[in-house]
Amino acid sequence: xxxxxxxxxxxxxxxxxxxxxxxxxxxxxxxxxxxxxxxxxxxxxxxxxxxxxxxxxxxxxxxxxxxxxxxxxxxxxxxxxxxxxxxxxxxxxxxxxxxxxxxxxxxxxxxxxxxxxxxxxxxxxxxxxxxxxxxxxxxxxxxxxxxxxxxxxxxxxxxxxxxxxxxxxxxxxxxxxxxxxxxxxxxxxxxxxxxxxxxxxxxxxxxxxxxxxxxxxxxxxxxxxxxxxxxxxxxxxxxxxxxxxxxxxxxxxxxxxxxxxxxxxxxxxxxxxxxxxxxxxxxxxxxxxxxxxxxxxxxxxxxxxxxxxxxxxxxxxxxxxxxxxxxxxxxxxxxxxxxxxxxxxxxxxxxxxxxxxxxxxxxxxxxxxxxxxxxxxxxxxxxxxxxxxxxxxxxxxxxxxxxxxxxxxxxxxxxxxxxxxxxxxxxxxxxxxxxxxxxxxxxxxxxxxxxxxxxxxxxxxxxxxxxxxxxxxxxxxxxxxxxxxxxxxxxxxxxxxxxxxxxxxxxxxxxxxxxxxxxxxxxxxxxxxxxxxxxxxxxxxxxxxxxxxxxxxx
Numbered sequence: 001x002x003x004x005x006x007x008x009x010x011x012x013x014x015x016x017x018x019x020x021x022x023x024x025x026x027x028x029x030x031x032x033x034x035x036x037x038x039x040x041x042x043x044x045x046x047x048x049x050x051x052x053x054x055x056x057x058x059x060x061x062x063x064x065x066x067x068x069x070x071x072x073x074x075x076x077x078x079x080x081x082x083x084x085x086x087x088x089x090x091x092x093x094x095x096x097x098x099x100x101x102x103x104x105x106x107x108x109x110x111x112x113x114x115x116x117x118x119x120x121x122x123x124x125x126x127x128x129x130x131x132x133x134x135x136x137x138x139x140x141x142x143x144x145x146x147x148x149x150x151x152x153x154x155x156x157x158x159x160x161x162x163x164x165x166x167x168x169x170x171x172x173x174x175x176x177x178x179x180x181x182x183x184x185x186x187x188x189x190x191x192x193x194x195x196x197x198x199x200x201x202x203x204x205x206x207x208x209x210x211x212x213x214x215x216x217x218x219x220x221x222x223x224x225x226x227x228x229x230x231x232x233x234x235x236x237x238x239x240x241x242x243x244x245x246x247x248x249x250x251x252x253x254x255x256x257x258x259x260x261x262x263x264x265x266x267x268x269x270x271x272x273x274x275x276x277x278x279x280x281x282x283x284x285x286x287x288x289x290x291x292x293x294x295x296x297x298x299x300x301x302x303x304x305x306x307x308x309x310x311x312x313x314x315x316x317x318x319x320x321x322x323x324x325x326x327x328x329x330x331x332x333x334x335x336x337x338x339x340x341x342x343x344x345x346x347x348x349x350x351x352x353x354x355x356x357x358x359x360x361x362x363x364x365x366x367x368x369x370x371x372x373x374x375x376x377x378x379x380x381x382x383x384x385x386x387x388x389x390x391x392x393x394x395x396x397x398x399x400x401x402x403x404x405x406x407x408x409x410x411x412x413x414x415x416x417x418x419x420x421x422x423x424x425x426x427x428x429x430x431x432x433x434x435x436x437x438x439x440x441x442x443x444x445x446x447x448x449x450x451x452x453x454x455x456x457x458x459x460x461x462x463x464x465x466x467x468x469x470x471x472x473x474x475x476x477x478x479x480x481x482x483x484x485x486x487x488x489x490x491x492x493x494x495x496x497x498x499x500x501x502x503x504x505x506x507x508x509x510x511x512x513x514x515x516x517x518x519x520x521x522x523x524x525x526x527x528x529x530x531x532x533x534x535x536x537x538x539x540x541x542x543x544x545x546x547x548x549x550x551x552x553x554x
Contacts, residue, residue: 027090031055032070037079037242038287041071041088050132052096054089057081060111061088062095062244065288072288074244076111096128097252099259104196104203107220107234110249112256115236131251133258135310140323142316144359144386147395148202148268148334151187151447152180154377154440157399157457158406159362162390163266163332164314168354170339170346171364176375177338179444180364181206181270182219184336186226187447188268196231203260204232205269207253209246210276213238222445246280247304254311257333261315264328269312273338274305278350295349302353309335309357346381360384373441379406393499395450398457402436405461409433428466435465438473451492452481455509458501464513472520480516488512 029043039061041053053061053073059081065072075082097112098121107116114121144162161167169177185204192201206223208216216236223229233256237249250271257267271277278301285298293299312335316322319329339354344366346355355361360383369376388396408429416422416430439460442448448456456477459465468476484491494505501509 029071029088029090031082031084031086031088033084034075034079034082036287037075037244038284039073039075039079039082039088041073042069044071044088044090047071047090048094050094050130052091052093054091055082056086062248064284065290074242074284074288076242076244076248079242093128094130094132095248096130097255098123098127099129099256100127101196102127103233103256104231105229105233107216107236109241110235110237110245110252112252127259129255129259131248131255132307133255133311135307136313136315136319137323140316140319140326141313143389144314145389146314146332147390147392147450148184148266149187149190149450150180150184151190151449152183152375153442153448153453153457154375154379155180155362156391156450156453157395157440158379158403159360159377159382159384160387160390160395161334161336161384162314162386163334164312165360165384165386165390166309166312166335166337166358167384168337168339168358168361169364170341170351170355170361171376172341172344172366175364175366175369176444177340177364178215178219178272180362180375181272181336181338182222183445183447184268185223185232185270186228186445188231189226189228190449191266192231194227194230199265201231202266202268203257204228205235205253205257205267206232207235207237207250207269207271209237209249209271209273210239210280211236211272213240226445243280243283247277247284250274250277250308254308254333254335258311261313261331261333262326262328264331266331267333269333269335271308271335271337273340274308274354275338275340275350278304297349301350302357305337305354306357309337309354311335359386373437374444375442377440379403380410392450392496394454394495394501395457397500398454398461402457402461405429406433406436409436431466432460432463434470435468435473436460438470439465439477441474449492451496454495454501455484455492456481458506458509459513462506462510462513464510464517468517468520472524476516476520479520480512483512483516 027044027046029041032040032042047063047066049063049066051063053063055061059075059077061073061075063071063073100123102122106114108114144164146163148161148163149156150161169180171177185206188202188204192198195201206219216238220234223232235249235253237246253269257269260267278297281301281304282297286292290298312333314332315326315329317329319326337354337358339351341348341351363378363382364376365378368378412426412429439456459480465473465476488508491505491508495501
């Protein structure tokens with residue numbers, strides 16, 4: 001081969017002229033020790049707090065302890081793949097999760113990785129938001145004034161929740177806490193027909209922390225069955241996952257919701273539950289050798305929950321003018337945190353922490369639940385600190401005296417069991433209280449529209465049910481609503497439009513109550529007559545048989 005030096009020289013000169021050196025500096029460290037899902041790394045001098053780290057075998061970690069000579073980090077994956085002496089790289093990115101419309105209808109883990117087997121998420125680099133975001137300031141907020149309807153009579157009437165509020169749901173295990181959240185999510189379908197593209201549709205996020213996988217699957221099935229998954233995201237950190245994933249899941253879910261809120265949408269985030277998150281956080285912090293405090297929880301366990309729940313807010317319409325972070329004003333993020341108690345002890349450490357952070361609590365009592373009063377809401381110690389501001393005017397007027405009636409009923413019922421000599425006024429309070437208690441019972445996964453709730457509660461508070469048997473109240477409710485839909489459909493809209501029950505609507509409702517009661521009483525009388533007829537026929541049918549069976553003598 002004939003080599004020409006001039007040609008070789010020109011080619012080399014051209015390559016050198018066109019060379020663009022791309023050098024990148026990366027911080028690399030070494031694993032000193034690893035165990036129980038926690039690793040200590042040496043050499044990461046420029047590591048950031050909460051930075052995502054890359055370990056061999058695709059395992060990721062989060063830097064939580066920045067000490068003089070090492071970095072303590074929790075592993076977000078299989079810790080058995082990491083061993084002493086492994087190389088660790090920084091990513092230069094604080095732990096982030098994907099956000100946006102592509103998450104709707106999906107089940108993801110605490111880091112936003114899909115768990116439902118439906119392929120990867122269609123998200124870009126700009127769609128990744130840090131899981132720790134600053135809460136909106138006072139001037140960026142607006143007072144809570146719009147109702148977040150749950151579809152549950154006992155809550156919407158007596159303990160109303162507003163958009164942007166934080167309402168704690170507290171109670172022992174197996175008292176219907178998760179069922180209440182699922183009902184609230186299903187009910188949001190009324191806001192925009194279940195279409196996530198409709199700006200009026202409330203976006204829902206269900207964060208399952210430390211739950212059994214079967215429970216998460218059951219929630220998914222229920223939401224799919226009611227057409228609610230189209231506007232819902234499920235963030236699952238199951239009981240078998242690392243404690244680090246369980247502690248981070250609520251922050252990831254909150255960030256996903258904030259993306260929609262900052263674009264002017266309304267979001268409902270359900271954290272189920274924060275007690276399990278606190279337990280996971282305690283485990284992680286003890287392994288990182290942080291000093292324990294009361295009940296071995298770290299000293300900042302209050303801040304763990306406060307910085308999460310403070311991010312729930314109703315944004316002011318002019319929020320984008322104050323802070324360019326917000327693309328559109330008027331959005332809201334409503335938080336429904338759950339805390340599980342032990343033996344109804346609401347004065348324990350974590351429950352009192354979360355009660356002091358939130359804007360009210362709904363206490364689900366075991367005794368009520370076991371007595372068949374479901375949802376088992378204890379109206380005595382349950383409270384909403386937003387109150388009537390989170391109710392539509394019609395509901396505010398109708399349900400105003402309901403809480404007082406039930407409080408009087410509970411007080412008198414305790415004394416009534418010791419004696420039967422009661423005056424007429426006391427008997428009347430007991431009679432109405434018993435019927436109102438029955439009226440507030442509601443089947444699971446059947447949320448009720450606010451119009452239907454107003455008409456039903458009017459029937460109870462107006463005294464229309466006082467002469468009806470308590471055990472027939474729910475039967476009356478079903479028949480009454482069917483009668484109103486078939487014969488007086490216009491009344492449902494009239495109570496909303498008139499901001500209350502007008503005299504004309506009252507006349508129609510009172511007449512409907514009488515008609516339905518008459519129908520029920522007629523059915524009862526007919527059933528009683530049939531029962532008497534059967535009872536009368538029974539001896540006649542039995543008499544000949546007795547005669548033939550008589551033994552013969554002699």
